[in-house]
Amino acid sequence: MHRRGFLVAGLAAALSGSRALAQMKMDGMSDMDSMPGMGGHAGHDMGAMGQGPAALPEGEALRELPLLANEAGRQGVFKARLAAEAATARFVADQDTPILAYNGMSPGPLIEAYEGDHVEITFANRIAGEPSTIHWHGMPVPADQDGNPMDPVAAGADRVYAFELPEGSAGSYWYHPHPHGRTAEQVYRGLAGAFVVKAKADPVPAEYGDTVLMFTDLRLAADGSMPDSTMADLMNGRVGDHVLVNGQKNPRLAVGTGAKRRLRLYNATNARFLRLAFANTAMTVIGSDGGLLEKPVAADEILLSPAERVELVVAFDRSGTATLTTLDYDRGWMGPGRPAEAGQMLLTVDVSDTPAEAMPPLPERLRQIAPLGAPTVSRRLVFTETMAMNATGMEMGFLINGKTFDMARVDIVAKAGETELWEIVNQADMDHPFHVHGTQFQVIERERGGKASKPAYLAWKDTVNVARGETVRLLIRQERPGPRMYHCHILEHEQLGMMGIVDVQV
Ligand code: C2O
Numbered sequence: 355m356h357r358r359g360f361l362v363a364g365l366a367a368a369l370s371g372s373r374a375l376a377q378m379k380m381d382g383m384s385d386m387d388s389m390p391g392m393g394g395h396a397g398h399d400m401g402a403m404g405q406g407p408a409a410l411p412e413g414e415a416l417r418e419l420p421l422l423a424n425e426a427g428r429q430g431v432f433k434a435r436l437a438a439e440a441a442t443a444r445f446v447a448d449q450d451t452p453i454l455a456y457n458g459m460s461p462g463p464l465i466e467a468y469e470g471d472h473v474e475i476t477f478a479n480r481i482a483g484e485p486s487t488i489h490w491h492g493m494p495v496p497a498d499q500d501g502n503p504m505d506p507v508a509a510g511a512d513r514v515y516a517f518e519l520p521e522g523s524a525g526s527y528w529y530h531p532h533p534h535g536r537t538a539e540q541v542y543r544g545l546a547g548a549f550v551v552k553a554k555a556d557p558v559p560a561e562y563g564d565t566v567l568m569f570t571d572l573r574l575a576a577d578g579s580m581p582d583s584t585m586a587d588l589m590n591g592r593v594g595d596h597v598l599v600n601g602q603k604n605p606r607l608a609v610g611t612g613a614k615r616r617l618r619l620y621n622a623t624n625a626r627f628l629r630l631a632f633a634n635t636a637m638t639v640i641g642s643d644g645g646l647l648e649k650p651v652a653a654d655e656i657l658l659s660p661a662e663r664v665e666l667v668v669a670f671d672r673s674g675t676a677t678l679t680t681l682d683y684d685r686g687w688m689g690p691g692r693p694a695e696a697g698q699m700l701l702t703v704d705v706s707d708t709p710a711e712a713m714p715p716l717p718e719r720l721r722q723i724a725p726l727g728a729p730t731v732s733r734r735l736v737f738t739e740t741m742a743m744n745a746t747g748m749e750m751g752f753l754i755n756g757k758t759f760d761m762a763r764v765d766i767v768a769k770a771g772e773t774e775l776w777e778i779v780n781q782a783d784m785d786h787p788f789h790v791h792g793t794q795f796q797v798i799e800r801e802r803g804g805k806a807s808k809p810a811y812l813a814w815k816d817t818v819n820v821a822r823g824e825t826v827r828l829l830i831r832q833e834r835p836g837p838r839m840y841h842c843h844i845l846e847h848e849q850l851g852m853m854g855i856v857d858v859q860v
């Protein structure tokens with residue numbers, strides 16, 4: 355696949371690959387640069403009037419995500435209702451934006467439960483004419499409770515998701531829809547929420563607070579609506595114009611000098627890679643997708659690919675302004691209109707001269723992570739992209755081991771409780787964040803250009819970026835039987851077929 359060639363030399367010259375999977379009709383094929391979404395990033399489409407994307411108000415006080423109320427009324431049980439439905443949001447003054455929301459809000463309400471809890475959530479799908487599901491991203495829930503595409507909830511129907519939160523499962527998870535062929539759209543229209551499982555005994559001082567920062571990505575048309583995805587969106591994944599934090603653009607947070615804050619950062623965007631730095635502060639990574647690390651690790655910057663999470667302690671030791679800002683990251687953009695990744699201000703912290711209350715230090719050990727040990731099986735998953743022309747348009751394929759997703763096909767049969775080595779090989783021209791349902795894995799090695807490196811520390815992950823040309827080796831063990839999805843978490847790629855099924859058997 356000669357992606358850059360095709361862009362430079364025109365379509366016909368460089369089209370190769372016969373496996374045509376997703377098919378997009380394109381008019382005016384010979385004049386690709388004039389097409390919406392091809393000649394420029396659609397979100398930066400200047401339009402006839404020469405106006406850029408709408409300006410959003412900035413600098414409002416950071417809103418903590420509202421908690422989903424627990425209706426159980428007894429210890430050890432979390433019971434609630436989540437309805438997915440159409441709603442309106444007001445991102446720009448005097449303009450209503452139709453969105454999808456959980457219980458009327460986007461991001462959805464924050465679910466906070468404890469290790470050992472029994473969870474029972476009734477899902478009401480009130481999206482007109484569309485099936486949906488709720489998938490519990492990263493959580494160790496039974497396969498038939500995990501909102502897989504094989505278990506759609508029809509429009510107008512309800513279903514109960516029930517599961518236990520095992521001891522040791524404390525971590526920063528999230529929930530989002532996963533219906534076949536509609537996940538990408540339902541998520542960018544607003545359906546995603548955070549699910550924090552708290553530890554009964556938490557080593558992180560309570561004085562640091564515990565704040566979820568959920569990043570989503572918004573594109574607004576001039577009339578305030580969210581435009582449909584373009585060809586460029588399908589290829590690269592949909593990237594919007596505004597990265598929002600808890601639904602707000604660059605909100606402000608006020609702290610005293612010397613304050614320490616525990617922040618859980620979520621990349622809930624469809625396709626935006628967030629390389630982040632926090633000016634005028636010291637960042638310490640304390641946790642990954644699946645909970646705390648063994649010990650804190652200082653960090654100058656963080657790469658959070660779509661669906662990844664990181665838990666930080668940030669120390670605000672100098673008065674003034676501390677801004678969380680994006681840095682440039684080249685994830686292999688296909689076509690013209692690569693969005694400007696650098697310099698977006700996501701959060702502004704005002705650090706006052708007034709000293710904060712005294713903060714206890716972060717313990718040097720957070721918990722123990724047992725290495726998964728020697729694998730009994732090893733598997734290789736090769737990610738590729740294809741493009742081809744036919745009479746009706748251009749066809750793109752996002753493949754794993756040469757195949758596109760088929761709900762009726764089991765790709766891998768695994769045994770519950772056995773450790774496996776998975777080698778994720780990215781032979782494509784874009785980065786692909788790899789995700790598996792139902793468990794947390796441990797990355798043990800990365801290889802690029804013939805150079806292998808070990809990760810600096812052990813961590814529980816359910817999503818890992820596999821850069822173009824890179825191989826990531828990970829150890830994985832599924833404890834619970836049933837079919838599990840694995841896929842690229844650029845949701846447009848998942849939707850176009852970059853997904854498979856591992857069937858876990860007892
Ligand atoms: Cu966020 Cu199939 O997952």
Ligand code: CU
Pocket residue numbers: 489490491492789790791792
């Ligand atoms: Cu998932």
Ligand code: CU
Pocket residue numbers: 785786787842843844847848852
């Ligand atoms: Cu991908």
